[in-house]
Amino acid sequence: MITSTHFKEQDQTLARLLGISTVYFVKDYRNAAKNYSKESIKNILRLLMELDMKSKGIGSREDDVALSKELLINVFYENEVKLSRDICA
Secondary structure (H helix, E strand, O other), X not given: OHHHHOOOOOHHHHHHHHOOXXXXXXXXXXXXXXXXXXXXXXXXXXXXXXXXXXXXOOOOOOOHHHHHHHHHHHHHHHHHXXXXXXXXX
């Protein structure tokens, strides 16, 4: 979300804000920010928190593999919906 908020900053400034020691990875952060909106990131973080609780047996008795598959499907589906909206717009 830092990258989305400060997308137009210089590479050195963005690297400092992200807490990374080199500007080499800034382009990866920028690409991710293009693919995921702030709302998508918040949703993915919520899904990760849910997975963490379920993996500890709170609200679910599924094994880790099933929970991981559920997380990946939800994350990729979220991005697929965004890409579909972009294509149709």
